[in-house]
Each structure stands twice: as C-alpha cells, then as structure tokens.
Amino acid sequence: MSLSVLLRHQFPSVHLDLAFEVPTPGVAVLFGPSGAGKSTVINAAAGLLRPDECRIEVDGTLLADTKAGIWLPPERRRVGLVFQDSRLFPHMSVATNLRFGMRRAPRGPVRFDEVVELLGIEALLGRRPHTLSGGERQRVAIGRALLAQPHLLLMDEPLASLDAARKAEIMPYLTRLKTALKLPIVYVTHSLDEVSQLADSLVLIETGHVAGSGALSEMAARTDLPLAQRDDAGALLLCCVVEHDAGRQLTRLEGGGATFWVPLLDMPLGVECRIRIPAREVILAGKPPDAISLHNIVPGKVRRIAADVMRRSVLVEIALPAGGLLSRVTPDAIARLGLSQGSPVLALIKSTSIEVLGGQAR
C-alpha cells in the first residue's frame, strides 16, 4: 500500500513540480524550509487548493487526477487535516468539536472513547476551546480530525506554534497515535527533532521540488542530501532493546545490523526505539584500538566521501549491514587512514554520544 503524490503549480514567485511515493501506513514527513511548497502539498491533498496539475492516490483510491478530470471536494475526500492553529469551533464545547466530523462520517474504526483516551482529553470534554492551552487545543484538533474516520491524516506543522515544553507534552501522544492507528499520515515540519522522533519515511522538499525521498534511516545517512549540510547532521537507526546489564549500568541495542551499548535505559526488553548518532561524534579507525574507554566499535564500509568545503571537513558515509552511519572528519584523517570508497573501516562511538529518542510502548 502506498501514497503517491504528483503536483505541478505555478505560483507568482515559485514553480512547484513535486512527485513522491511513500509506503503506508506510516508517517511520511515532508521536510524543508518555509515556502518550499510543503503546505501546498497538504492543501492540495485536502482539496482546499486546486493546483494546475495534480494526481493523488492513497491505497488505491484516487482523490484527485486533474488530467482525468477527477477532483473530489474537501468535504467528500475523507482526508483529515490538523492545522497549525487548531481551528477549533469557538461556539462549541470540546466534545461537540470532537463529534463534528464524526457525525458527518459513516461509521468507521475510530471510536470516540478510544481517541479521547489516546489523547488524554477526558477532562477537557466540557470545556470551551478558548479556555484550553495551545497544547490541549492541538490534541483536541487531532482527535477531531481522527474521528471523521479519514483514509489519510494530514498534519501541517501541528507543533510549530507551541513552545518547547508544550511540544514535549504532545510528542508522546503523537508517537502513541502512530502505533495505535494504522493510518497513512503526512506530517509537515521544519524541525529535525520531530523528523527524528516521528518519521518512517522522509520527503525532502527544496524550493518547489523533491530533493530526495525514502526511508528515514537511509535518508539520514546520505551525504548528498541537504540534511548532511547541517551542523547537527547525523545518522538515525531504528533499534531494539535486547539486553540490560545492570552490573555495568549499560543497555545493549541492536539496529541497522550492528550492536550499540548505551547508558542503562528505563525501557523494557524487546521495545523499539530510535537512536541518533551525530556525525561529529563518530571517530574512524583502521584497526581496533586497545585500552580505550568507548564501548562501541562498529565495523562498516565506506560508501561515499563528501567534501564539506564550508567546514574544512569531509562527511563519510559508512554502510552497515542494514543502514548507515555518518562521520565528520578532516581531509587529513582520510589521507592518513588511506580511506576510499569501499574500504573497510571501524566507527568508534562513545556510548554517551548516542541520543536515544523516546521509545514506543509495547
């Protein structure tokens, strides 16, 4: 099953020509700078904006195909949309807001009580929207969209108007939602943090075109994408908690075909989690060093070496059996180690340099 989008539109200042296909269910994050065309994709998918040319297909259902003259109006698309500014109806209680879409939709798999519990909004049901905090409002808006029984859920920078504390408050609900509902979700953001925590697949959008798209772990470890240009460039790996060593105060994770030791985690065995390994924290070695403090010596192969002239450094893409790592080193280091494409190499990573992103409950 998949979601495929093709969109061409001429705005006065920018020409959009975008096409991508992502697997469903799962979260596809559209990532890129403001004005790149992310919101246009969302509005076209919801039917609120009609581009010059557009074809959108979700799991075999055609929502729009301007060439074939198909254009479903928003009210008949069954596409949920969560806006950046919530847009709750001020003249209705939270409960009535939640039921607005539900009353207009055929019976579906999403149940009222389930959504209320999932989003933790039981206590808010009788309140008026203007008495809610920004984070509460966004949770209600997400619930309202879900209860309209959508085939596709669109989220247009749902956290952008919230401060860091509110973001942190909502994030666990979003990760829960993701696993609880088997729904294709398109999520727009320009925060790398949200990408790392939520994305299954990533679509990079740069001034009107798709710079690259694919599974998150592949995308994060590629040196030829704009993501690698960032100071905080790094690899993302989906891992499984396999062992807690209480005596050494360490936890063993497996992911990408490699093993990683991190400081003891408070997560049950078997749980999936995401780790982020910043490129500047990865040291390269030709042979294993002895008497060293670090725990992780990961063997891999150099897949690509990309020069980063701005930082007088190079970014090395290291292939693991399933996934990859990034390492930022100097050109001199490459020369001393004699590395080139295809050379075997060891990636040395301190256990404390590995960022473990929120786990998903069993």
Added chain:
Amino acid sequence: MVLSAEEWEAVRLTLEVAARAVSFGLPVAVLTAWLLTRYRFLGRPLLSALIHLPLVLPPVVTGWLLLIIFGIRGPVGSMLYDWFGIRLVFTTAGASLACAVMTVPVMVRAVRLSLEAADLGLEQAARTLGAGALDRLLNVTLPLASPGILVGGIVAYATCLGEFGAVITFAANIPGETQTLPLAIYTALQVPGGESKAAELSMVSLTLALVGLLLSEWVGKRLNTMLGR
C-alpha cells in the same frame, strides 16, 4: 404619566410593525450580506448599491418608490393583489414593509462586518470534516456571525420604532392601522393643545430607543464572550 387607550394602541402597533419588519428583513439582510462577502458575481456592486439606497435616499422618496412598485397598480403590487388578494398600501403590513426596506441596510452592514471578521479558516476546517455548503453556513458561519446578526436586528428594531417618512408616504397615517409612535407624535403636534400628548409619546419613544441600544450593547458583549473573543 398615564397614556390613553388610543396612545397605548399606537405603542402596541409600533412594536408590532417593528417586529414584523425585522423578522422579514433580517433573513433578507443575512442572505444578502452572505452573498456580498462570500461570492464574487456579476451585478454584485449593483445589488450592494440597491440594498444600501434607502440609507442615502430621502425617506419620502423611498416611500414614494414603494408606492410605485407595491401600489395596487404597481408591477409587484398588482400581482400580489390580483393573485393573492394582498394589499400592502395603507395597511399594517405595508408599514412593516416600509420599515423593513429602511432598516435592511443597517442590518446588512452589521452582518457583513461580522461575516468579514469570522475566520475563513474555520469554514475550511468544517469542509475537511465533511460539511457541505449549507451545513457550513448553518452550523459554522451563522453561529460565528451571531453577535453581528443579533446586534444588527436589535438596532434595526429600535430604528423601526422611529421610522417616519417612508411609513407615512407608503402606508399613510391611519390610527390603529398604520399610525405608529412617530406618526402619532406628529399628529398630536398638528392639533392645538396636543403638546402634552406629544411630550408623553416622545418620552415613550425615547425610552424604547434607549432600551434598544443598551440591549444591543449587552447582547453583543455577551455573545462575544461566549465565543471567546
């Protein structure tokens, strides 16, 4: 201050005429305001001008135009009379029509302002939740514009209580039938020694107008608070 039965009749009649004028004029005003704010169509400026004409025209001229159109021999009046036996000139219904025509511009302006202030984003949200055009109008747009609609209605009601020129021209000055408060005050002033009667009726008129304005103020505030504004 004791009013005679005749004067009470004028007060009652005034309230009735105003009520009928607003209940007929308000839906027309809401529909017009909605068309004018949400749609761009051929003849939109003309519709806007026609609706607002009574605001700038001398009321006597408006009354005279009504006579021409809704009189027994007028294009609309003759149809109403021949087909349904309805006569508007010189009747209570006619007085209400004159009041309605005079106050529709006031209501259209109030409703338009509040429709323009209503967030279009909320209508978009309603669309993505499966609400069609009429559904959105009834359940989102109108409730959001309700402060403007109600305030417009109340102000128009108070204005109707004082409508003079168009009423006397179109519906004449028939006690118990079309003689509303301002007409009764005018009549009283025409009679020698009628000053005290005119003063009493004027006080009634003043009180009603004041109550109307205070009420509109209060209702507007109340509704806006409910909408969290």
